[in-house]
Amino acid sequence: MAVESFTTPTVTELVPRQSSRRSHALFVALQKEIVLGQLAPEQALTELDLAQRFQCSQGTVREALMQLSEAGLVKRLPNRGTHVAPCHADDARALLELRRDVECRHLDRVVRRADAALKGDLQAMLNAMRNAARDGDEYLLSVHDRAFHTRLFETADLPLVTPILTRCLIHNHRYKILNSQPNRALEETAERHVPILRALEARDVEALRGLLSHHIATIVDFGPDLTSAEAPR
Amino acid sequence: MAVESFTTPTVTELVPRQSSRRSHALFVALQKEIVLGQLAPEQALTELDLAQRFQCSQGTVREALMQLSEAGLVKRLPNRGTHVAPCHADDARALLELRRDVECRHLDRVVRRADAALKGDLQAMLNAMRNAARDGDEYLLSVHDRAFHTRLFETADLPLVTPILTRCLIHNHRYKILNSQPNRALEETAERHVPILRALEARDVEALRGLLSHHIATIVDFGPDLTSAEAPR
DNA sequence: AACCTACCAATTATCGATAATGCAACCTTG
DNA sequence: CAAGGTTGCATTATCGATAATTGGTAGGTT
Numbered sequence: 001m002a003v004e005s006f007t008t009p010t011v012t013e014l015v016p017r018q019s020s021r022r023s024h025a026l027f028v029a030l031q032k033e034i035v036l037g038q039l040a041p042e043q044a045l046t047e048l049d050l051a052q053r054f055q056c057s058q059g060t061v062r063e064a065l066m067q068l069s070e071a072g073l074v075k076r077l078p079n080r081g082t083h084v085a086p087c088h089a090d091d092a093r094a095l096l097e098l099r100r101d102v103e104c105r106h107l108d109r110v111v112r113r114a115d116a117a118l119k120g121d122l123q124a125m126l127n128a129m130r131n132a133a134r135d136g137d138e139y140l141l142s143v144h145d146r147a148f149h150t151r152l153f154e155t156a157d158l159p160l161v162t163p164i165l166t167r168c169l170i171h172n173h174r175y176k177i178l179n180s181q182p183n184r185a186l187e188e189t190a191e192r193h194v195p196i197l198r199a200l201e202a203r204d205v206e207a208l209r210g211l212l213s214h215h216i217a218t219i220v221d222f223g224p225d226l227t228s229a230e231a232p233r
Numbered sequence: 234m235a236v237e238s239f240t241t242p243t244v245t246e247l248v249p250r251q252s253s254r255r256s257h258a259l260f261v262a263l264q265k266e267i268v269l270g271q272l273a274p275e276q277a278l279t280e281l282d283l284a285q286r287f288q289c290s291q292g293t294v295r296e297a298l299m300q301l302s303e304a305g306l307v308k309r310l311p312n313r314g315t316h317v318a319p320c321h322a323d324d325a326r327a328l329l330e331l332r333r334d335v336e337c338r339h340l341d342r343v344v345r346r347a348d349a350a351l352k353g354d355l356q357a358m359l360n361a362m363r364n365a366a367r368d369g370d371e372y373l374l375s376v377h378d379r380a381f382h383t384r385l386f387e388t389a390d391l392p393l394v395t396p397i398l399t400r401c402l403i404h405n406h407r408y409k410i411l412n413s414q415p416n417r418a419l420e421e422t423a424e425r426h427v428p429i430l431r432a433l434e435a436r437d438v439e440a441l442r443g444l445l446s447h448h449i450a451t452i453v454d455f456g457p458d459l460t461s462a463e464a465p466r
Numbered sequence: 467a468a469c470c471t472a473c474c475a476a477t478t479a480t481c482g483a484t485a486a487t488g489c490a491a492c493c494t495t496g
Numbered sequence: 497c498a499a500g501g502t503t504g505c506a507t508t509a510t511c512g513a514t515a516a517t518t519g520g521t522a523g524g525t526t
Contacts, residue, residue, distance in 0.1 A: 059479085
C-alpha cells in the first residue's frame with residue numbers, strides 16, 4: 001500500500017478538464033434545472049431557444065442534450081424534439097432497488113481494492129456535503145452525495161456498470177428533491193455517510209452491506225416494500 | 234401513401250423513422266462492428282476518419298459516437314478522443330446479474346399489462362430469430378433477441394428503467410459473441426424463447442420468472458455463481 | 467542528466483448556414 | 497360536410513470551415 005501522508009487527496013480528478021467545455025457547462029446547468037424541477041417533466045426543449053439563452057450554437061446545445069439523454073434526464077425523438085424525462089414513483093422505486101443491488105453486490109471488490117486515496121477522497125466529499133448542508137444548498141449536497149457513492153463504487157473496478165449506477169443516482173435524487181419539502185434535515189443526510197466510511201476503514205464487508213442497504217432504502221419513504229427485501233448476496 | 238396489407242403486426246414501430254437518419258445508420262453499423270469484434274476493445278476511433286469512411290460530416294459521426302456512448306459501447310474523453318469500450322468478464326457477469334434482476338423483478342407488471350399486440354410482436358420477433366438462425370446470422374439473431382426482451386420489458390411501463398436493460402442486453406450479447414465459437418446452436422437459441430411466450434400467454438408470473446431467470450443465467454457459462462442466487466422477489 | 471519551455475501535429479469543440487423533416491392548418495373535392 | 501391532399505412554419509439534421517485543446521518533441525537551461 002502506498003504512503004498515505006498526502007494531506008490533500010486527488011481531488012484534481014474530480015473536476016477533470018471539462019470545465020473548459022461549453023457543452024459540459026450547459027449539461028451541468030440543465031441537469032440542475034431538471035433535478036430541481038425548474039424544468040418540468042415532459043417540458044419541451046428546443047435547441048435554438050437554448051442556444052440563444054446560453055449564447056452558443058445549436059450544435060453545442062445538441063451535445064449537451066445528448067449528454068442529458070445519456071443520463072436519462074431527457075428523451076430525444078428523431079425530428080420531434082427533446083423533452084424532459086418523466087418522474088413517476090414506479091420508476092423511482094425500481095431505480096432505487098436497482099441502485100441498492102448494484103452498490104451492495106460488489107462490496108467485496110470495493111473493500112479488496114480500497115486504499116488511502118479512496119479514504120481521502122471520500123472524506124473530502126463528506127466535508128463537501130457538510131458544507132453544502134450548512135449552507136442549506138440541497139442540490140449541491142446531492143451533487144457531492146452522488147460523487148461519494150460513485151467514487152466508492154468505482155473502486156470495484158467495473159467500468160461498464162458505473163454508468164448504470166450514475167443513472168440510478170441522479171434519478172434517485174431527482175425524485176427525492178421533487179417530492180420533499182426543501183431543506184429537510186440536510187446535516188443529517190451528510191452525517192449518514194459517517195458509519196459507511198467507518199465500516200470501510202474496518203474493511204467489514206457485511207457491516208458495509210447492511211449500512212449501505214439501509215442507507216439507500218431510507219432515502220425516500222416508499223413504504224415497507226424496499227426494506228422487506230434483503231440486500232443481495 | 235401505399236396501402237399496407239396488415240398481415241404482419243405493428244412492426245412499423247420497431248424501425249420507427251430513424252432509417253432516414255444518417256447518424257443512426259452509422260450508429261447501427263458501428264454497433265455491429267463493435268459487438269462482432271471487428272472494432273477491437275480499446276481501439277481508438279477518430280471522428281474525421283469515420284466521416285471519410287462513411288461519407289458524411291464530422292458532426293454526424295459525432296452524433297453516432299454519442300449514441301454509442303449512451304449504449305456504453307465507447308467511452309468519450311474530452312479532447313482525447315473516442316475508444317471502444319473494454320469487455321472484461323467481471324463486467325459481463327455483473328451486467329448479466331443486473332439484467333436478470335431487471336427482467337425478473339417486474340414480471341407482475343408485465344403480465345398485468347400484456348395484450349394481443351404484445352403477443353403478436355413477440356411472435357414476430359421469434360420468427361425473425363428463427364430466420365436469422367436458419368441463415369446462420371448470429372448477429373441478426375442477437376438483434377431480434379434484444380428486441381424480444383426489450384419489447385417484453387417495455388410492457389412493464391417503466392420507461393426510466395428500459396434504457397438500463399438495453400445497456401445490459403447489448404453488453405451481454407457482445408460478451409457472448411466475443412467469447413464463443415461462431416454459429417453455435419443458433420436454432421436452439423431462438424427456440425429457447427418459446428416456453429417464455431407460452432408462460433406469458435398463460436399469465437403465469439412465477440413460471441415466467443423461473444424461465445427467464447434460467448434463460449438469462451445460461452446465456453454465457455460463468456460457472457455456478459449466477460445460478461446459485463435466485464431470481465429476485 | 468534532469469527539468470522546464472516553446473512549438474508542432476493531430477484531434478476535438480464550436481460555429482453559422484443550409485437541407486430535410488414533421489406537424490398542423492388550410493384548402494380542395496366529392 | 498367529411499376525406500384527402502397541399503402548403504407553410506417550426507424544428508431538427510447535416511454540412512463545411514474555423515477555433516481551441518491536447519500530447520509529444522525538440523531545444524535550451526541549470
